[in-house]
Amino acid sequence: MAVFSDVQFTPEVSVDALTDSIAKLMLSKPKGIMILCSAQAASWGRDFKQCINGLDVPIFGGVFPGLIIDSRFEPSGILVAGFVSNIQVSVVENVSTSSPFSSNLIPMPSSVNSVMILTDALSRQIDAYLQHVLRFVPESCSVFGGGAGTLEFTPQPCLFSAAGVHQDAMILVEMSTRWDLAVGHGWEVMAGPYLANSTDDNCILELNFEPAAQLYKRVVQEHSELHFDEHDFFDIAKTFPFGLARLDDSVLIRDPLKVEGTGLICAGDVPENTMLYIMCGDADKLILAATGAVRKAVSAFCDTHQVSDCFLFDCVSRQLFLQDEFAKELDLIDREIAQPYRTVGALVLGEIELDQSGILSLHNKTAVAALAQAQSQDAT
Amino acid sequence: MSEMSRTLQIISIQHELAMSIGLDLNLDNMLQLFLERAKKRLSLRSAVVFKEAPRSKNDSDLLCYPYDHRLDDTNDWLSEQVYDFIQRELTNICRQRGDNFYYFFKIPKFGAISFERKFTPIDDIVINALLPLFRRLAVSCQACLEHQNLVDEISNRKAVEEQLRMQTYQDVLTGLPNRKMLNINLQSLLTNAEDHGQYGAVFFIDLDRFKLINDTLGHSVGDELLINITSKLKGCVRRDDTLARVGGDEFILLLSDIGPTEQSAVAKATKVAEKMLGITRDSIELAHCAVFTSFSIGIALFPSPELNVKKTIAEQAKQLVKHADVAMYKIKHTSRNGYLFYRQELQIMSAFRSEVEQRLHVALREDAFELYFQPMVNVAGEVVAAEALLRWHDAKLGWVGPQDFIPVAEECGLIVDIGQWVLRQTCELITQHLDWFEQGTLRYISINISPRQFSQPHFVEQLLEIIEEFSFPHSYLRLEITEGVAMENITSAISIMKALIAHELFFMLDDFGSGYSSLSYLHRLPLKSVKIDRSFVSKIDQSTDNQVIVEAIIYISQHFSLECVVEGLETPEEYAYFHKKDVAAIQGFHFYKPLSRIGLVNTLG
Numbered sequence: 001m002a003v004f005s006d007v008q009f010t011p012e013v014s015v016d017a018l019t020d021s022i023a024k025l026m027l028s029k030p031k032g033i034m035i036l037c038s039a040q041a042a043s044w045g046r047d048f049k050q051c052i053n054g055l056d057v058p059i060f061g062g063v064f065p066g067l068i069i070d071s072r073f074e075p076s077g078i079l080v081a082g083f084v085s086n087i088q089v090s091v092v093e094n095v096s097t098s099s100p101f102s103s104n105l106i107p108m109p110s111s112v113n114s115v116m117i118l119t120d121a122l123s124r125q126i127d128a129y130l131q132h133v134l135r136f137v138p139e140s141c142s143v144f145g146g147g148a149g150t151l152e153f154t155p156q157p158c159l160f161s162a163a164g165v166h167q168d169a170m171i172l173v174e175m176s177t178r179w180d181l182a183v184g185h186g187w188e189v190m191a192g193p194y195l196a197n198s199t200d201d202n203c204i205l206e207l208n209f210e211p212a213a214q215l216y217k218r219v220v221q222e223h224s225e226l227h228f229d230e231h232d233f234f235d236i237a238k239t240f241p242f243g244l245a246r247l248d249d250s251v252l253i254r255d256p257l258k259v260e261g262t263g264l265i266c267a268g269d270v271p272e273n274t275m276l277y278i279m280c281g282d283a284d285k286l287i288l289a290a291t292g293a294v295r296k297a298v299s300a301f302c303d304t305h306q307v308s309d310c311f312l313f314d315c316v317s318r319q320l321f322l323q324d325e326f327a328k329e330l331d332l333i334d335r336e337i338a339q340p341y342r343t344v345g346a347l348v349l350g351e352i353e354l355d356q357s358g359i360l361s362l363h364n365k366t367a368v369a370a371l372a373q374a375q376s377q378d379a380t
Numbered sequence: 381m382s383e384m385s386r387t388l389q390i391i392s393i394q395h396e397l398a399m400s401i402g403l404d405l406n407l408d409n410m411l412q413l414f415l416e417r418a419k420k421r422l423s424l425r426s427a428v429v430f431k432e433a434p435r436s437k438n439d440s441d442l443l444c445y446p447y448d449h450r451l452d453d454t455n456d457w458l459s460e461q462v463y464d465f466i467q468r469e470l471t472n473i474c475r476q477r478g479d480n481f482y483y484f485f486k487i488p489k490f491g492a493i494s495f496e497r498k499f500t501p502i503d504d505i506v507i508n509a510l511l512p513l514f515r516r517l518a519v520s521c522q523a524c525l526e527h528q529n530l531v532d533e534i535s536n537r538k539a540v541e542e543q544l545r546m547q548t549y550q551d552v553l554t555g556l557p558n559r560k561m562l563n564i565n566l567q568s569l570l571t572n573a574e575d576h577g578q579y580g581a582v583f584f585i586d587l588d589r590f591k592l593i594n595d596t597l598g599h600s601v602g603d604e605l606l607i608n609i610t611s612k613l614k615g616c617v618r619r620d621d622t623l624a625r626v627g628g629d630e631f632i633l634l635l636s637d638i639g640p641t642e643q644s645a646v647a648k649a650t651k652v653a654e655k656m657l658g659i660t661r662d663s664i665e666l667a668h669c670a671v672f673t674s675f676s677i678g679i680a681l682f683p684s685p686e687l688n689v690k691k692t693i694a695e696q697a698k699q700l701v702k703h704a705d706v707a708m709y710k711i712k713h714t715s716r717n718g719y720l721f722y723r724q725e726l727q728i729m730s731a732f733r734s735e736v737e738q739r740l741h742v743a744l745r746e747d748a749f750e751l752y753f754q755p756m757v758n759v760a761g762e763v764v765a766a767e768a769l770l771r772w773h774d775a776k777l778g779w780v781g782p783q784d785f786i787p788v789a790e791e792c793g794l795i796v797d798i799g800q801w802v803l804r805q806t807c808e809l810i811t812q813h814l815d816w817f818e819q820g821t822l823r824y825i826s827i828n829i830s831p832r833q834f835s836q837p838h839f840v841e842q843l844l845e846i847i848e849e850f851s852f853p854h855s856y857l858r859l860e861i862t863e864g865v866a867m868e869n870i871t872s873a874i875s876i877m878k879a880l881i882a883h884e885l886f887f888m889l890d891d892f893g894s895g896y897s898s899l900s901y902l903h904r905l906p907l908k909s910v911k912i913d914r915s916f917v918s919k920i921d922q923s924t925d926n927q928v929i930v931e932a933i934i935y936i937s938q939h940f941s942l943e944c945v946v947e948g949l950e951t952p953e954e955y956a957y958f959h960k961k962d963v964a965a966i967q968g969f970h971f972y973k974p975l976s977r978i979g980l981v982n983t984l985g
Contacts (some may be wrong), residue, residue, distance in 0.1 A: 131416055135446070193388050195395070245389050248423050248500060271417060273399045275392035357498050358425030 002371040003029040003177050003309040005082035007342050008300075009069050013040040013045035013078055015047045022055070023081045030082025032089070032173075032182050035061030035160050038076040039150040042158055049164040060171050061117045061160040062148030063165040065316040071334035072346070073319065073326055081344050088112075088174040091161050097125040100132035107136045110175055114142040114370070116173040116311070121147030121349035122155050123168050124201060130360045132351065133172065142179045143360055143371045146313035146348025153257075161239035179311070179370040182297035183246045183353050185253050185281075185318075186289030187241060187365060191219050192277035199272045204242075204256075204264045207276065214242075218280050219278055233259055238317050241365050242266065243277040248357065253279065255317050255364040266315075267350055268362045283325040286318060290367035291332035297371055298336045310337045311370040312345030318365055319347050333369060342370075392510045393421050401513065405527045410520055411445040418495065422506070425480065426496040429487070430462045458482070462492050470512060474501070483507065485514045489520040495639060496860045527561055551625040553603055554610040558597050562624035563630055566697040573683050576637065579645030583633035584678040584704035585613070585656065588716045589627035593671055595869045604666045605673070609659070616655040628897060645681050646721065646776035653677050653719035660717070674717035678708025686724055706730045713787060736788045739774050744797055748774060751805045752974035753825065755983065756945065759958065764965050767860070768806045768827045768834065769974045770798065790832050799833040800846060807850040809977065810857060813984070816866035817856045821984050826858040826888055835872075840879045847885075854884035858908065862890045877906045879965065886947065893933065909964060910937055914948025917968070921953040934961060 007030035014176055018035065027031065033055070041048075052059055066075040082244045094104050107288070108115070119126055130162040131231035137143060148158040194215065207215045217228050217278060220240045226238060244252035255267040256275075266366035270276070294310075301307050312333060319326045334343045351363040400417040402409040404864040412768060457477065463483045464471050464903055475482045485496040495502070530838065547559035557565065557796035569580050587609060594602035599715045606629070622634040637649040656675055663670040680703035689694045703722040704956060710729070711720040720726075743749055750773070751768040765912065772780050789795040806827050816822040847854060859880070866873045866889070876889050886908035893914040902910070912933050937944040946958055949968030958966060975983060 131419075163568065193385065193392065195392060245392075245507065246423055247389075247393065247502070271396070271420070272398035273392070273395075273423070275389055356421075357423040357500070358496075359420060359423050361420075 001084065001308065001374055002341060003084060004342055004344070005084045007069065007079070007081045007344055009067070009074065009077055009079045011077040012084060013038055013076055015044060015051050016171065018048075018078050018080070021078055021088060022052070025080050025082045026055075028082050030057060032058045032060075032083035032087035034081045034083070034173075034344075035059065036067050036079040036081075037061065037063050037160075037346070038067060038074070038078075039063060039065065039152070040076070041078070042156045043163060044149060048160060052162060055162070058087050058117065058173075059162045060087075060173050062120070062171070062346070063150060063158040064146075064148055064346035064348060065151045066319060067313065068312050068330060068343065068347070070343050071120075071327070071331040073330055079344060081342075085174075085176050086266070090162055090172045090174075091166055092129065092170040092172065094164065094168060095120065095125055095129055095170050097376065099127045100125065101128070105130065105133065105136045105172075108138055108141070110138045110239065111176055112128075112138055112141060112174040114144075114175045114177060114179045116370075117145035117170060117352050118148050118159055118177065119145070119155050119170040119350075119352070120155075120158055120166070120168050121149040121267070122153065123170070126165065126197035126212075126315060126350070127362055128184075129170055130362060133170075134273065134358075134360045141354075142181055142370070143352065143354035144181055144311070144313065145352040146346065146368070147350035147352075147362075149291060149349050151316065153247045176378075178373040180297050180301065180357075180373065182369040182371060183292040183352055183355070183363070184291075184293030185251075185290035185363070185366040186244060186286035187244060187251065187253055187279040187281040189251070189277045190223055190240065192243075193245060193275040194277070196272060196274050196276050197271055197305040199270045200276075200359075201258075202269050204266060204270050204276075205262070212264045213259045213262050216256065216278065217263055220309075223278075223280070233346050238321050239280065241279050241317075243279040244270065245275050245277060248353075251277065251279070252361055253363055253365040255315075257311075267364045281321075283322050284320060287325060287329045287332065290314070290318075290329055291336070293367070294333050294336050294369045294371070297369070301371065301373070306374040307337065308341045308372045308374040310334075310343040310345075310372065311342070311347045312343055312367065313351050314345065315351055315363070315365045316347040316349060318367065321364060321365070324354050327363045330369070333367070337371075388508050390506060393506070394513065396421060396509070396512050401516050401522065402811065405524055407524035407528060408445055409523065410524050410705060414517065415445065417535075422495060422502065423497065423500045423925075425494050425495075428457075428458065428494050429491065429495075430493070431491040432734075458494060471514075472507060474507075475725070485510070487514050487521060488518040488845060490518050493517070500802060500921050514564070514652055517665065533682065546551060554625050556610060556631075557622055557624040559626045559632075561626065562634065562695070562780075565622045566634055566700065567693045569634060570682060570696055570700070577637050577640055578637045579642060581633075581635040581638055581645065581649045582680045582682070582700050582704040583631075583649070583653065583656075584701065584708040585631040585633060586630035586676045586708050586712055587631075588674045588676055590673065592867065593673065594628075597669065597671070600891075601669065601671070603668060605664060605671060606833075608664055609665060609673075610696045612659045612664075615655060616652060616659070623833055632704070635645075640656075640679065643874065649679050649681065649721070653679060654812075657717065657719065675719075676708050676712035676716050677702040677719035678711060678722060679707065679719060680707065680722040682703040686722075692862055702728070705775060724751050732784075733788055735777065736780065736785050736794050737794075739777055739780075740772075740785060740789055740792070740794050740798075743774060744794060744801065745770055748772065749801060750976070751802060752976055753980040754967055754974040755807075755972040755980070756967040757971045758965060759961070761971060762971075765823050766825045768802060768825055768979065769968060770802055771974075786830070790830055793832065794834055795830045795832050799827075799830055800842070802827050803843065803846050804849075807847060807852070810852050811850045813981070814852055814856075817853070824856055824858045824859045824886075827840065827892065829865065831862070832866045834861060834876065835869075840876055843880065843885075844883060855886065858886050858888050860888045860890040860911070863892065863894070866901060870901055870904065874904060874906065881906055888943075889896070893929065902936065902942075907942055909943035909945050911945040911947045911967075914968075917946055917948045917954060917958075918950070919954070921951075923956050927957070930961075934963065938962060 005023050008025050010017045010021050067077055067079045157167040159166040159171050160167050193285045194202050194207040197209055201224055204212040206212055226236050242254040256264045258265050298307050315333045337343050351366045351368040352370045400414050403413050411429050419427050420910050429444040459922040461475055474483045478501055481501045485493050487493055493832045527972055551558045624632045629860045641643040662676045663672050680700050680859050682700055711718045715959045751769045752769045752771050755763045756765040758764050774780055788797055806825055888909040889907050890911050891913045892910040894915055916930050920926045934944050943964035945965045946963050947967045949966050949970050955970050
């Protein structure tokens, strides 16, 4: 049985268009609504609240740099999806300024099989909150999601709930549906390791006791023959992310976004004294990694149960890097999802995944696909 | 991954985890940092620290951090495993439970730690690299515990110091600063006042009639009133202003920054004073009763040219409080329920008062007082009695009126000795002229008993002792008390009066109508006579209001079988009014001014 009661997409980004889409969606009698919008929706404010007034189902969503529907990437538009089963939405406010321990989270019931997390990508302490959330999640629960916001990287409201729009917040969506995760990035070690001997949350200050920007630029220039003097920093850096080596040989990717002083600002925290690699990749390997992970997950399903709908949180910088090839990645992933099931998702600023070892991580430049296990209509 | 990279990776993990130990002196925070980092870098599902060697397999105090570790049966299983592990001479051990691998490590002299990994075990090489970390973790745990002990010790010491400080600088009943604290704050204000270019003010606030409330309603009501008043006074001032309790019913308020000019400061201080007086406009509601009270407030502004800048700050502070006190004293002894700003004239008056007090001592010692007697007449104008009145001519001050020296004597306590002097002199006169009484020329001579005299612990005994020195029927002497004396403590007053009445000593209520004028106590007090206050007598022929009051007093007196005496009668018209009234005696200038002893002798022949 499908997870989504219906999916509506419109390229027009306006409150009226949202109202129309929701009206159409309501015909499917959803028990919850997800609203994914492109950047123009960040300024809706109170209009959004008025638009959803009177709806008596849980609502959540966010503003993202792009939307994914089936095999298509849509840079602009509104995507609304209804849920067949009940969902529970909660909002954690003031993520940057409040201690995670002061949040009023309560342990989730064991009937919760998965939790989707949408977070303001520009909030600080995201990782600390993710680790805190993990304490309240039941055993064997899957956790996935992504960072909301726009490519302008300016603080603004970017999350939706029935209470309105939110900034510097985190939205938790509890679901009874079981989702299996497929995660892949395809980046390979180019140079390193380097010791991040001095960091400040998401800023790498020093690598190997040398100013981080200086070392990074030198290494990239040596390997690529590209010169930072001649290009915008991110134009080169998006091709050479950092990789945090983990004990199981997996590598957590961190995008260096910009130079600040002599340090490098990354999308996601970099703990002090971690070992970093500088990574490189090519389109084929990246696409292969993402689609391969999905294919592997789907085939692992086959013996026990059927795959239905798919959530796809793909990193916006993969789209920026892959450009036209990105459509190929989406197409290959969507091919794994049998008709009439749907793939919906967004380009995100940081991907959230709870891996099999029980580690909840914020990735960069990675594709996180959540594959629903087909469920009966009466599941709650 | 190459051998070299693997080695580097392990070294980096070891380094990273080592560097994450001891980053905080709070044990929980320190462990949290380490465990979170270990979980991430070692891909652990959970990491838990257990404190001390467990006492039993199900020791609920075993868990150390995090406190909210999964509350399922895993905890019990973990506790059992830790218990077994601690008993063994091993530094580490691995246990498998389902898909999960649990690694236990000893933290020397502290406890143990468990790492949980799902699906894949941790390589031995990594385990070996971790072992040195736990010795380091043990040292940090010990350091945190010792730090916590130190923090607790300091906190306890600070709490004791704070308690001592409060005891030293705070009034226990109201929680307000006491005089010591007030002096510190005032000196600080004075030090900064000049630099700020702003005026400040000291309010000396006295609660009127507090003693009466305390004595009649009890100390618990008095205390309740003070707490209630404190709360209301606080509501009149700003958070930073100092309101202190400096005596039983005395408060001092320090106001700072109330204006750049004297005029603006006066305006601001006036506003605050009026707000305070507003508190007592209605009755103060207490738990079991409502009481009426009021404030007498003296205000002194600073900086002031009257503060001698050559004095130390401490002396200036003292002087400033004295100024406010002088102003309060003045308002209390004139109208009460008001405020008065200190002026230099008040200080002069205060200085005069001090001198009067000084000279009173001399007068008593040198017998410089003199008794005058004002005859009382019946409606026909015939002398029937006399009132003894004290007069004082001081060698230095000249004639000092009773209105100037009686309050001073009352306040400084000399009134008791003076009263005894008056009593003795009057007894002596009566003894020398018993014939006046025996022949019916005089019925009695009255003397005034002051409030302080009346409230002396052995008033009755001392009075009788003096009278017994002389030999005359006690009824020849009468004692005049005011309404205030009786009302201070009516139960005690009745008891004292009855004790003296038993010795044929009778009481007259002086100035009736000027004070409380409560008819209920008029009924209760064992009086012989009431003296209608002079304010009702003056120009009674022109005031129908006073006539109504006087008629009522005469009627009530008759009803209670009290003699009615009129005082302060000065004109023929006033006499004409009383001529046919049923009054026992009339006293006033119209008939006689107070006469010297010789004058009285001559008058009575």
